Amino acid sequence: MTKNQVIEPLKIADASLGIRHVFVRDLELTCIIGVHAHEKRGPQRIRINLDVGALESESPHSDQLENVLCYEDLVVRIRAIVADGTINLIETLAERVAEICLQHSLAKTARVRVEKLDVFSDAASVGVEIERYATPRTRMAR
Numbered sequence: 001m002t003k004n005q006v007i008e009p010l011k012i013a014d015a016s017l018g019i020r021h022v023f024v025r026d027l028e029l030t031c032i033i034g035v036h037a038h039e040k041r042g043p044q045r046i047r048i049n050l051d052v053g054a055l056e057s058e059s060p061h062s063d064q065l066e067n068v069l070c071y072e073d074l075v076v077r078i079r080a081i082v083a084d085g086t087i088n089l090i091e092t093l094a095e096r097v098a099e100i101c102l103q104h105s106l107a108k109t110a111r112v113r114v115e116k117l118d119v120f121s122d123a124a125s126v127g128v129e130i131e132r133y134a135t136p137r138t139r140m141a142r
Helices: 071-083 091-102
Strands: 019-031 046-054 107-116 126-133
Touching: 019 071, 046 071, 046 091, 071 091, 091 107, 091 126
Parallel strands: none
Antiparallel strands: 019 046, 046 107, 107 126
């Protein structure tokens, strides 16, 4: 594999670029998720981790919540997605969570990991992790 083909890891916090790292660790929820009949019979435990690279404004945030990307807002919106109904694939859930993160006007990057916790008795978890970058299409006003 040549250097051009290597995927560079997402650098979250970066002082030189004015990027702040906002994160949520080990958010454990239950939801109906999966494609198999036994998965649709009842909720499963899932764990969500996310890392968001958010721009720091040129002016001070003035100790005001509206001037930063709020992790509480992210958690509330993630809970709403999970509670909204059945999801077939954890990949779909990860994409929806990343989209929520990147809708904030300060968000530049998002890394989302979704894990199912009770699939295999001999594995702590199985899941998917994605990285996405903000585009003009994903952004909305704060």
